[in-house]
Amino acid sequence: MSKLDITTQDLFLRLGATSLTRSAKADALFRRLRFDEQSQIQKSLTGAPKRMGAAEIDAAPVAKSSIHKFTP
Secondary structure, eight states, X not given: OOTTOOOHHHHHHHHOSSHHHHHHHHHHXXXXXXXXHHHHHHHXXXXXXXXXXXXXXXXXXXXXXXXXXXXX
């Protein structure tokens, strides 16, 4: 059985017996995930910028505009 093959009952047993304990564990998990994400963003912003060569710029994907131009 993989980690993805879990029943709802097993999930509730892992999270806690009551809705309050499940809620507290979920809050702690999401708080930790937000903190990890914030620290990764902070590290990437405070580091020295990376110098890109012409080949890297040419190979970089171009963002598509969400504005559609009308052509008659």
